[in-house]
Amino acid sequence: MGEMEQLRKEAESLKDEITAARKAVQDATLQDTVSGTVVVSRVQLKTRKTLRGHLAKIYAMHWSTDSKLCVSASQDGKLIVWDSYTTNKVNAIPLKSSWVMTCSYAPSGNMVACGGLDNMCSIYNLKAKDGNVKVMRELAAHTGYLSCCRFLSDAEIITSSGDCTCVLWDIETGTQKTVFAGHTGDCMSLAVPLDFKTFISGACDFTAKLWDIREGQCRQTFSGHESDINAIAFFPNGNAVITGSDDATCKLYDLRADQELITYQDSSIMCGVTSIAPSLSGRLILAGYDDFNCNIWDSLKAERVGVLAGHDNRVSCIGVTADGMACCTGSWDSFLKIWN
Amino acid sequence: MSNNNASSSLAVAYRAVKQLRLEASVRRIQVSQAATDLKNFCLQNAHKDPLLMGVPSGDNPFRPPKSCGLL
Numbered sequence: 163m164g165e166m167e168q169l170r171k172e173a174e175s176l177k178d179e180i181t182a183a184r185k186a187v188q189d190a191t192l193q194d195t196v197s198g199t200v201v202v203s204r205v206q207l208k209t210r211k212t213l214r215g216h217l218a219k220i221y222a223m224h225w226s227t228d229s230k231l232c233v234s235a236s237q238d239g240k241l242i243v244w245d246s247y248t249t250n251k252v253n254a255i256p257l258k259s260s261w262v263m264t265c266s267y268a269p270s271g272n273m274v275a276c277g278g279l280d281n282m283c284s285i286y287n288l289k290a291k292d293g294n295v296k297v298m299r300e301l302a303a304h305t306g307y308l309s310c311c312r313f314l315s316d317a318e319i320i321t322s323s324g325d326c327t328c329v330l331w332d333i334e335t336g337t338q339k340t341v342f343a344g345h346t347g348d349c350m351s352l353a354v355p356l357d358f359k360t361f362i363s364g365a366c367d368f369t370a371k372l373w374d375i376r377e378g379q380c381r382q383t384f385s386g387h388e389s390d391i392n393a394i395a396f397f398p399n400g401n402a403v404i405t406g407s408d409d410a411t412c413k414l415y416d417l418r419a420d421q422e423l424i425t426y427q428d429s430s431i432m433c434g435v436t437s438i439a440p441s442l443s444g445r446l447i448l449a450g451y452d453d454f455n456c457n458i459w460d461s462l463k464a465e466r467v468g469v470l471a472g473h474d475n476r477v478s479c480i481g482v483t484a485d486g487m488a489c490c491t492g493s494w495d496s497f498l499k500i501w502n
Numbered sequence: 503m504s505n506n507n508a509s510s511s512l513a514v515a516y517r518a519v520k521q522l523r524l525e526a527s528v529r530r531i532q533v534s535q536a537a538t539d540l541k542n543f544c545l546q547n548a549h550k551d552p553l554l555m556g557v558p559s560g561d562n563p564f565r566p567p568k569s570c571g572l573l
Contacts, residue, residue, distance in 0.1 A: 169515040176522035190534035196541055210564035247563050399543040419536040420528050443547035445554050487552045500564055502557050
């Protein structure tokens with residue numbers, strides 16, 4: 163038992179070392195640095211399109227890299243691929259399990275994936291020769307629900323699960339390449355940066371973790387939230403991460419300084435954040451909340467500069483197109499709205 | 503039985519320490535530099551951020567060039 167006590171002491175001392183090292187580089191704050199920057203003027207986005215067709219709560223949506231098509235998942239048991247310019251449904255894919263919680267569009271546009279309470283990630287080929295969209299692979303191994311999935315390519319996908327792990331899969335063989343273990347609570351969300359070398363995960367242990375994909379290791383852990391992290395995204399410069407939590411706040415963590423730089427909160431906001439996405443320059447952070455709204459934050463000044471009000475139920479998902487032209491919100495009210 | 507529990511708790515504790523050592527060894531930059539880089543990125547890219555700058559209706563793929571009837 164002596165060894166256990168020794169290890170416990172060493173863990174505590176390492177945690178203190180990390181806290182001290184983070185403090186040692188705090189020669190300024192983000193607030194100081196932007197004291198001369200003017201707050202963004204009020205942002206008023208309008209609903210340009212409403213995508214109607216789902217018959218139950220929408221849990222997830224993801225834009226295609228072409229900034230025109232997007233996929234949404236609803237507990238009506240369907241994945242719908244939409245042409246957001248025309249509002250036409252390109253594909254309506256019936257799912258084996260209606261308890262879907264996430265969906266993803268492959269960067270190539272060739273596939274979509276989804277998963278949920280079935281603990282599996284199902285991959286669908288959109289470009290089959292016979293024109294029918296069907297299941298290409300079912301990635302099964304998680305022992306908990308699938309909360310999020312993101313393609314690295316047509317050959318690889320990363321999933322996050324209620325079993326507290328994230329997994330990198332080989333789609334062709336349907337096998338797990340790497341298991342990323344370390345979170346001590348359900349993994350709720352993940353995001354991949356443009357270089358595909360790392361990914362970040364947010365979990366119910368209140369932390370966000372940065373993982374090295376090839377090494378299979380957690381490189382950094384970010385704390386500070388006081389409740390589950392439901393949403394996570396990379397800041398467009400790839401050097402920072404934004405999170406949204408049940409503690410009603412969003413936070414920005416800088417990867418190179420290894421710490422939180424700012425919190426986006428307001429005493430009037432008391433409900434959880436469900437989804438988060440940065441605008442193209444990162445100056446705006448759009449976050450969906452349980453109170454049916456989406457708040458728009460000035461990321462540098464940490465002030466609320468706009469609201470997207472239009473849904474009749476919780477905003478469950480949000481996404482900004484790769485070209486930055488529009489943002490899409492998906493809601494439990496069964497509609498998706500396109501705003502700009 | 504208790505031996506197995508003890509050795510697996512030890513393994514978990516050992517892994518936790520190993521992980522903390524890795525995270526402690528991360529090279530950190532000054533917050534002033536990180537914040538400045540963040541600010542500069544936002545300001546330099548602001549002009550091409552459609553949601554920030556607004557999209558002229560002619561260039562908006564989500565808005566038809568002619569006005570539609572009220573839906």
